Amino acid sequence: MTRAIWIAILVALAACAGVLGLKRGGSDLFPHRAHVTKGVSCTRCHAGMEKDTGPLHLPDDATCVSCHDKPHDTRPCLGCHAPKDAIAQLVESRDHLKFDHGKHLTGAATGNCMRCHKGVAEGDAAMRPAMATCFNCHAHGESRDARRCETCHKNLAEEGTLPASHLAHDGNWMREHGARAASSGDLCSTCHKESFCADCHGVTAPVIPAKLRLMDPLASSVHRANFSARHALEARAQPGLCTTCHQQDRCVSCHLARGVAGDTAGSPHPRGWVGLTSSENLHGREARRDPAACASCHGGAGEQLCVSCHKVGGVGGNPHPAGWSSRQPLSSLPCRMCHPNGAR
Template identity: 30%
Template sequence: MRGRIKPERIARVVISFALASIVLSTGCALLLKTGWLPDRFPSYETHHYSHQLHIKEVGLDCDFFFFSIWESNNANEKHTPPMETCLLCHYHKRQFNEKDCQNCHIVPEAKIPQVLTALHFSHEQHLGIAGMEESCDVCHVSNLTSTRQKDRNIPNMQICLNCHYHDEQYQNLQCLNCHTDMWSIGLKPLSRFSHKGNFLRDHKHYAWSQTEVCAQCHSQDDCMECHADNSDELTRSMKQHGRVNAAFIHQPDYLSRHFIEARNDPSLCITCHRPSYCETCHRAHGISDIAGQDQRADSPHPRGFADEFSPNFHGQIARREIANCASCHDQGADSICIECHATYNDNINPHPKGWTSDKDMFRDRPCLYCHVQE
């Protein structure tokens, strides 16, 4: 019956709790024997967790963790198990007393950001289909091999199309039966669009006639950074960015409000000023000490900045406003970006889908920072 938890589901959860008690002497011993060492997990994760270890090797059922999902009709509901679920097997009284949290929590103060999915989706309906009520891995195909908390195992569109045949709707861009919003899905590969040449002067023609194309990457806020509300006027610094006389460009009292323009469009600032110019003044006035920051405790970035499923994910921001990143991260070949994105490390691809380039990745200097032949 819809709206209530089925009796057999309650029985399954009870059995799972009983199983948890049984595996304390074996399963938890296996966890301790395996060892959760921080260097086995990337530093940008918030928790040590392995689906493979808990589900495949220990044998716990998904219901043990995600019992609320059986009545879920909203793709954006959060079903992350609370700490009390972990404590059914993991007794950490000593760690609680000593506040020794980093065996489980890589960044103790961090929270797992919510995954926002612009889809019409119901777990309740899908789990009511014959053959799917026992098989989460029909959709979450990598659950049994996932060893990191970062692997959220969100099904891609091809997984949906294995059962939902929408070729006609797909070809005709009739997407709103499934998708509530298409903001994150490009009409064409990014490489098809070019802003070279005189685009700054001519882009108004495209913006008027092809608004939906621009909206694939740009929001209204991007327009407002240059254009005043309800007018076609540009800001003074935009009109006169080629005039390098600072006294002429900046209006009186600019020092007290320059951070507004610097945050909106740092590329204008670095036309004349290097990042070191900003840092020298900021340190002298005790505003910040970038070199001495503790990246975990005092990071200027929002929660979820390193999580690809977070609305604050840095990848999207970097593609739109790379100059903003470069205003602090300007170390060239020693850039913090390369710690993760170079081919000799985790090999996390920074390029968007459809990326093409006329550069030779093993010869041209910008590419050589990351692409290294072994």
């Protein structure tokens, strides 16, 4: 039985190998290694490197047939013998980086393309050298420290390259960024514009950002999918999280606008919310867990409702827990609501 399951898994994997990316199209890979071992120099095919302007230095069909005089097909050579994503990578590099092959060919890297294009022999996946490769020769430490990325990058925000190591946006970055971005705010701003933070943390954000990306259900978002149905449950599981972005009166303003609870006709609270016995006093426990939720409706003048019972000598008793302290003077709000004239 176990054997049959393993065989079924292997068959399924084989059948789905293309979809999963396990099977790479053999003809898509350009045999760089074979050319090098035959003694073909890089610039023989990639001509014009010394003047690094204009289009990419990809060989055209004429260059190929100068050696391969009997082509097996009439279609353009690179249509099959180059992976499309590798060419797209080169186009992106040309669009977004300030780079001149010509300067490099006359410097320390003269005649040694592999010094930067280390991965070429292994395939076309790493045509663009990693940033660390640049730093092997170029001492850009000061630029990096000052976040002067435009030394090499034309516009990081438009480039859309994600960090490869530190601050890698993997896993659950939406949750993780709170702990990580705290100490790297200036680094974040090298790619992200002001509105990127304000889309969520801005008090005046008009709509959840996901609504403006309705064609992209896979984009990460705090309030994705059916959040309005879940939000009460999620807020209870993580008290205080909502106030990271939302103002105190957000709950009541939204509920009133949508005509959900919070109106004068009916109470949004369940039975047993307020009572004289502890079994009928759910409100105290809930208020301690998430006071911001209470403050949304009962803030400001609404606080009078609370202190009508929770005052010195009142039936609600002392609202402070044991050992509670504050630096607020008794004459200030909210202390003076219960402690008139500074009375203890």
